[in-house]
Amino acid sequence: MSRLGTGDLRRIFKNLDKNGDAQVSLKELKRLLEKIGVHQNVDELKLSIGIPSLDFDELLYFYESISSERTMGSGSLELPEGNEGDGDQETDLAEAFKVFDLNDDGFISCEELQNVLSRLGLWDERSGIDCNNMICAYDTNSGGRLDFEEFKRMMLITIP
Template identity: 70%
Template sequence: MSPLGTGDLCRIFENLDKNGDGQVTLEELNWLLEKIGIHYSVDELESSIGKSNLDFNEFLYFYGSISSEEIVKSGGLESQEINEGDADQETDLAKAFKVFDLNDDGFISWDELQSVLSKLELWDKRSGGNCNSMIHPYDTNNDGKLDFEEFKSMMLFTIS
């Protein structure tokens, strides 16, 4: 089961598609990745994707492929030695965590997540929902918020 449902991904896609043409450019996709602390050049994305823009179905495929790649790279749930790339990834995730931890208490609540996504124009407050459903699958101790390890699990599974 995907932690982000099709509806969530549709809202993200629509917000990324600034000109409303039904296509997300690599620049728009790269903007999102940069905002969450994942750094690729547009050339690297184009080389990986093979085209300069994505329609919604291609966006879903991209999301699924990067989620699957991370599970394979991490060896599923098995631990592995930290190499230089893993250390860089850990640093990027720590930076991203700080972006979402608005009150700097070491946790990300659903309202902090929703607030940041709203500021990035990736969450529509008028939808009436909240981000609780996004963090719930990763909230292993069921305290209603994510610590860094829970956040890391969510990010590694969903986007990187």
């Protein structure tokens, strides 16, 4: 999956900044992370971020820092070595899959993808994103939705 662009992050920032103060509090950031299946309390976030709130540039820096932790110099997703790491990666991917599989049927449909992207502020009618095309790009069995193996392949592609 490709990295988010600045425009995507700006939309997410605006959606997170509920009180319009041009700052995203750790509580607001915590809500976003919970929507995508990452559960940390505010104290843990404060410890890892070091400040009580983020302006847009700080959110951008935070995103870049967590994105770079997941990538190697070659630009591909870092694959852990050894069986123990593979289990952690598999668990992380399974948790991410659950975030998208809203009806828990073992598949990600276009509607589910659209719903999650909407909650993250990355999709609306004007965004030009075609969820059907996104699904079809990785739907190797032409079922019209992604199963876990197809989702896993999508998440492990090389990032440009």
